[in-house]
Amino acid sequence: MQAHARDWRLDQRCANTASGVVGEFVAHSIATAGTADSGSSHVGEPARSGLIAVRLLLMARSLVIQVWDNHESAPTSLSESPFQADIEDWGYDLPRPGRRVVWCVITRQNRGIDDTVRLSPVLPRRERKRYPEPRVLINPLRDIRLLQRVLDGLRSLDRSAEKETNTDHLRRAG
Template identity: 35%
Template sequence: MTAVQIHELPTAALAIPQPRGEVRMYELGLVAVPSAITCARLLVAYVARRWRLDRTCERELGRAAEALVHYAVAAAGGERAHSRHAEVLNLIAFRLVLTPRAVIAEVWDSGMEPPKPFPVTTAAGSGCDLPRPGLRVVWCAICLEGTEKEVEAQTAAGFPRRQRLQGPVQECVAMRDPELLQRVLSGLRAFGAGEA
């Protein structure tokens, strides 16, 4: 049993310092049960295609997502919640953030302290934040090696510009058809009379 909500967000308050430039983000709301790990891996695969990440980055991001979500599910006791009769189902949020230099994977849950041992460490950084009581964010960043310049160009370029047309494509010719105009006028009068 997994409840899934996917959101594409332009920007939001992050668990780590806000980077410069455009930030692209996807968030997945999940029930803290083992199938949430599969849902997180599916989101990573979707986002890797959408953001045109290379295979190495996608693999590292998939492993990081699996470790983070597995830790959140285990910490919430979701591995015991296999039956339909579980009294409490905890929720977690899995978030992927694209910055010009890294992809950041975050898991938001209701934990009260940093994980020990830490579920995943990466060269680009990882950590845990406690924004307020009952809210924990465990995150890690995966470097965009080899695609850094391409991603910076994508985020800076925005939407492609359309070419402005030089003059009309086809010259407009006024059409005079008294029968057509009479039918339109009769239809408008009938429509107006029906409302009165």
């Protein structure tokens, strides 16, 4: 986590909060996994083997932390967390059965770097490109037999549409 904080130029408060929140979310995922039945060879072995994935998303003004696990229950509240004051928002989602993502948003300081995008008041206009004329003229394909087959196919479509229309009228009238 500290390497990402350095690479992403996060302020110390944001880095400490993110590290603590990731620790809490992962500890909660492990604690709610349960233990195996009494016949298991290892004491405290997780009942369900699963993957816990941590995802960090750096936004313009915030850091989003997501912890994915294989639970289907709501996580406990963050109200007793020492990091609650620094967390802007948090929640959870159940994207599909057997998967849960717990997330939070931490507001970050810019540390003097202006990362806003400024657009000019008038957008630049594109200029139309001039393409050179082709050296060799393309001759259109004039295969009479192919054109006749296409024309016959289109006419048969028209006839089948007329037949369907006529049978629909007869069914309604009868």
